[in-house]
Amino acid sequence: MENLELSEGKEGLPYNLLAEKLVLGSILTIPQAIVLASEKLPIEAFYLQSHQIIYKALLLLYAEGKTIDYINLITWLQDNGLLMQIGGTQVLLDLLSQLNQSSNLEEYIALIYEKYIRRALIKLGEEMIESGYLTKIPLETIFTKLERKFFLIAEEKPMKYLVSVEEGLHQILQEIEEGLKLPQVPGLKTTFTDFDFMIQGFQKSDLVIIAGRPSMGKTAFAFTIARNVARNHGMGVIFFSLEMTRQQLLYRLLASEVEIPNTRLRSSKIKRTEWIKINAIINNLSELKFYIDDTPNLSIGEIKLKIKTLGIELSKQIGLVVIDYLQLLEGLKSTDNRVQEISKITRALKKLARELNLPIIVLSQLSRNVESRINKRPMLSDLRESGCISFSLTERTFESILSTRNSILSWNGSSLIREKITHFRITGRKPTYKVQTSLGWSLLISSHHKILTKKGWKRIDKLTLADLICFKLILLSHNKFSITWDKILKITYQDLVPVYDLEISQFSNYLTNHLIIHNSIEQDADIVIMLYRDEYYNKNTVEKDIIEIIVAKHRNGPVGSTKLKFDPKYLRFFNLKDSMKIV
Incomplete structure (x- = not known):
């Protein structure tokens, strides 16, 4: 050289x-x-x-x-x-x-x-x-x-050198041989049998979102998973609590283990015979490599520093990180658009999970749209910031939308629903691309947005000429539509143009110029888990003290649901036999 x-x-x-x-x-x-x-x-x-x-x-x-x-x-x-x-x-x-x-x-x-x-x-x-x-x-x-x-x-590191197929296959063979010596579930087990079978445990470098409406049990479920992983795998587990204090979580943990109500523990109304049990359980829990950080307003950089520092101090591998919760994380940059900020945070968390080679579980709020539906069971479209969704629009698209009585059409999977635009603002100049179809339809759009294809949602920068994209919705009857598809003719870089931010109230997509555009924070997650308790909405339900664990997205496996017995008094979860349904 x-x-x-x-x-x-x-x-x-x-x-x-x-x-x-x-x-x-x-x-x-x-x-x-x-x-x-x-x-x-x-x-x-x-x-x-x-x-x-x-x-x-x-x-x-x-x-x-x-x-x-x-x-x-x-x-x-x-x-x-x-x-x-x-x-x-x-x-x-x-x-x-x-x-x-x-x-x-x-x-x-x-x-x-x-x-x-x-x-x-x-x-x-x-x-x-x-x-x-x-x-x-x-x-x-x-x-x-x-x-x-x-x-x-x-974090600005050069990309690694290319790996040959031979080298990659030898590495996979070694992993398979090691897997033969391990239990059936290769990832980190939660001890919830059906759930572990469905997701095959939490895998290294996975970003896992656990979402639900308030009072669904998100924190209790994630905290239980963290404790079980620390206990069963002997690994270091870090629980970042941006909402509850360390003291509140530890009282919950102790109440669950000793089966004494939290209020009695806090008021020190303990029987003399209960002290023996409390001391024994505290000694047992103290042996766990389980760490709680209740620092508020943490950034991704601060979380990374704390994980690496603790790993050095322990001279052991950290096996799992849990963050409660996503919307309380401090953004990478100050911005008026919290939706885009949350999207950047999830991308940074996925990058962190890959860099540290461990699973990261992040709790997230669901939008208020769940409350307005007859069926309260959550869907992926409910996973976004503060009940609204943001779209980056070019000036031409923006003016076209405003000409339609300050409203926009959203696709709910079977029909179009007109949504009211609640807010809009200019967010500066950004690179845009022009997507053109063989029938002459075109759209200017920024690269991070997803568009509906015949094989599902794809980001603009991931589209190929082989993809078929939606270009027309044919009205059948009773406001029902069928989708027809068109080939992509070409995708070309346009220019830096003024881009606008638009907020609507419900679905995380909108129809513009015969193309359906989507934007959601779930795109960075490997697994999206949603919690649902029918008893919370329906007091007369037959499923008393049952919580449904819905795997709504699983990048490397099946989706479906499983149910657990929920003990609201001590915030505990137990297995239910024959409750799993995989699709």
Whole structure:
């Protein structure tokens, strides 16, 4: 490999000029190189502004499906008035003249990325020094802000090298052999037999959402799972409680174990004979590697730091993390749009679960729509922030919707329902894509939104030309519709355009220009579990003290439901035989 020396920019910042030239030159001469570069290098990784402009142009050409070569690049730069800004055609010719070897491309990319991270650290260091002089700002606020930025830098890791099929299959074979020595359920068991069988235990790197309306027993159920995992697997378990205090949870735990009402424990109305049982159970519980953190307003970065710190102190693996609950987590960035903020938090939690290689269980509220339905059993569409859903809309789509009497059509699975728009605001300029169908329908949409396809919901950036998308709803009778499908003609990057945020009250989708758009926080979860107690809504139900555990989404297995016996006095759960129904 060629010796690429460290260079310094005008402000003395580290960068590697030759590596930047070699990578850009490689992309121009070997178009397939854009795939590897785009996976590992953000635009800001290039130090020179001219290189950033060239790299961005190459990415846009790639996104539009155009051939990446000198002619298309220079045409794009000319059309956008950027050719002279990069230094003219001579700069591009200089890139083409670079001698490079495609076998060294990953090493050149790694060099660029390393300098990019070093510049970010230098910038953070300067910000730390400046923050030290801001005496009017509390230290806690400064530490939280700087810690968050540090973790964002630390998480910016280059992607791992490709793994061959041979290596991957050998790893799977080893896992299967190890599984033969283990019990039937490979993941972390909850001791609820039917439930464990359905989900095969909680697997490493899984993000699990447990959702329900208030008073359904979410906290009690999750706390029981955490205790059972700590007891049965001997692993460290961390329970982050952002709502209840450590003392409240421990009183619940003790009351459940000793079968003495919580009120009697708190008031110290204990019989002399009960003290023996209390002391014995406390000694037993004290042996568990079960940890409770009741710090309010935690961020993902703070949670990550606490998990890693505790893991080092224990010199043991943390096996499970539980967070109660999602809507109380502090967002990654300050924003007026809490729905989008929650979506970013769930993506960050999934990323954290994969990085730490352990299951993370997060509790979540369900929307108020459950209360307004005759059938109160929850559905996936109920899983969102504060009973409303947010959509990012382009200006054209936004104006089209407002022209329909300030309302919008939502699809409930069988019919269209007109919803009132409750709120809207502009959220800035964002990248948008144009989806075009073979029959001429088109839509401008941001990349994170999902669209209804014949194979289910898919994000725009995951669509392929092989996908069939909904383009027309045919009225049959009694307000019933059938869906017909159309082929995707092409998906092209458009531009940074003003994007609006729209809130409606019920379903997590809307109909626009013959396409059904969806947005929901469940997209990042591997498992979505919903709790339902019929007794809460129907006092005359035959299912007294029964809680239904609904597995509404299971990325790697079946969905369905199972029932447990619920003891409301001590907040305990017990198995019921022959109660499982898998679909």
